[in-house]
Amino acid sequence: MLVRPRLDGYKQGVDRFFNQQEVIRVDVIINFNDEVKVKLTEVGIEIMQEQRRELNSHIQGNGGIGLGELELKTDDDGYTRFQLWDLMNRFGQHMRIGHPEPFEGTMIFPQLNLNEWVSTAQDVD
Template identity: 45%
Template structure:
């Protein structure tokens, strides 16, 4: 069937296009029931959507692209870094191995569950040493939302609270501060 007419919804938020073989009166938008404007049929290129993430600044956005315009890598609109299609990002991320000492500092972004665990441990300590008037726990969080721990301490404090299906005490990304890059 060859289309000769298209009817475009006049509501800019709806933007629906209805295709037809001839001009008809009394057509309304099937989505919003608003008025439509008849126009000559235009062959549109198929538009798809791709989600891109920047490898530098982690900016993520959904981008409309045609098949002709699609590229696995684009320029990030925020930092001019590599803006990579999420379906293809694995081949652009370089995996690195680090040698880490248990005494090295690591940074994590605590969740509400993690903050609750730290406060409960502090209350338990106050009870054990018999000092109920001890100052409340001061959880230090930097400007980017990270708290620092020595690796062994992070494991000691939160290890019992980590299992499949648990409410995680911190987000899954861990920053290793002084790790030594290996050649493996």
Template identity: 40%
Template sequence: MEEFKFNMNNSVKVKLNDVGHAELKRQHDVVAANIDYNIEYKEVPVDKDGYSSFQMHDLMHTFGHMMVMGCKTPFETLSIKIAEVLLKPVK
């Protein structure tokens, strides 16, 4: 198996489902309530194929608690798109 290095600051793409969109809204509402400020929620941008981009570390931080057996997944599939140019062979 060939191995690759990947920087956690690089962007990846996932297709969020309703659970994922609801989780982003929930987290937004928690922050807005904690700072006692009414901030309008804006959904994450979606490309023409339905994918949203996140830095890998942000994706893990935002949805990691949901990525355990028994939880509803926040993604349509468990596939993550990574641009090939971002992968560097391990030497």
């Protein structure tokens, strides 16, 4: 069955989508250059600060002045934006079972337009 959800507003649409009684399997195409929003944990912030220190040290070791301290930009809800490839590059090696997570498990893909989703729905018994 082909499903094309018509959603009026993002929040209303997401609420309706996830509160349905039936389970819908959705294939979503995401590009590595698409943006993703995550809430960094203290571990994630420390990882980014250490990466900035290493970069500054490298720049200064080559005669530059460095970039200064990390200035983390978050939105009003505490989310930080990354391109997907950058998020994977920065935190991939830190994502291991039994280790503290650098960011909370929920990701938001702000560029996804739910009105354009084409998904295949299958009844789950």
